[in-house]
Ligand SMILES: *[C@@H]1O[C@H](CO)[C@@H](O)[C@H](O)[C@H]1NC(C)=O
């Protein structure tokens with residue numbers, strides 16, 4: 001009886017050490033925009049929130065966030081946020097409706113660019129994507145650091161789709177600036193765009209002329225609900241940089257400042273060469289010399305095993 005109890009204790013402890021104390025991955029959120037971005041984070045249903053669910057990131061700032069194993073959820077950027085006279089916080093794009101900087105379990109109001117993650121999914125791989133299914137508000141780039149896998153590469157939408165947005169999808173602020181671009185589903189609510197009702201299968205729901213505008217600007221991002229094949233990426237044992245407005249100039253600087261690299265990165269497939277984006281071919285920055293060995297994954301296991309071994313030794317006394 002005591003043995004079973006200890007065995008359970010041992011498993012629980014090991015589990016706790018891996019999932020609770022030591023992170024499974026770190027996310028480094030970087031703001032390269034010329035303006036403040038207020039990132040929002042929503043964990044998937046049934047998954048605990050991370051240490052923050054929303055914060056301000058000034059131009060040039062970055063913040064590291066640890067995620068436990070098997071975490072799943074999304075990151076997005078909120079723009080043009082402010083507090084009204086009653087102290088209620090809201091944003092022009094990406095607003096989560098909480099009235100505070102923390103999103104506290106609320107998601108983003110579309111249209112919003114999303115970076116979506118499922119850590120330690122099938123075969124222990126992390127699955128991630130950048131999605132325009134809910135529309136677009138700010139350029140986002142996800143660069144895995146130190147992971148492995150056949151398609152463990154950067155993804156994102158680094159083109160300015162607010163400028164390139166079809167006029168009937170465009171969201172313009174009261175002062176005349178293009179601040180977001182709706183998806184066709186959001187703008188027209190038709191089943192053929194939303195892939196629901198009669199169009200709820202991959203065979204029935206095809207790309208539309210609207211989703212093709214997104215796809216041709218951002219070939220690696222999800223442009224509609226069944227765009228999985230070209231838009232889902234996988235890594236084992238990676239950490240992730242999530243960059244808002246990854247301008248080519250800024251990412252060159254960042255490669256030395258914060259080792260924002262990605263040596264396997266091929267930026268030319270992130271953008272469409274036929275579209276004009278200043279210096280975009282250089283967006284991947286310098287080859288990374290980031291030593292993954294010292295990052296969270298490598299540390300989690302020796303740490304957990306050391307304590308597990310100690311517990312095992314303890315067991316021998318009973
Ligand atoms: C790039 O854009 C052009 C023109 O918009 C389009 O015809 C082409 O299919 C796009 N390429 C990719 C890879 O999406």
Ligand SMILES: *[C@@H]1O[C@H](CO)[C@@H](O)[C@H](O)[C@H]1NC(C)=O
Pocket residue numbers: 151228229230231232233234
């Ligand atoms: C990446 O690999 C996964 C798993 O093999 C596959 O489902 C997905 O389509 C691949 N993505 C790309 C963009 O090639």
Ligand SMILES: *[C@@H]1O[C@H](CO)[C@@H](O)[C@H](O)[C@H]1NC(C)=O
Pocket residue numbers: 247249
């Ligand atoms: C980026 O660099 C180019 C040339 O090096 C320069 O003309 C441009 O103004 C820079 N853009 C920003 C946003 O710093």
Ligand SMILES: *[C@@H]1O[C@H](CO)[C@@H](O)[C@H](O)[C@H]1NC(C)=O
Pocket residue numbers: 266267268269
């Ligand atoms: C990057 O990708 C493009 C198109 O997918 C390919 O033509 C090019 O050779 C690749 N470059 C490198 C350095 O892998």
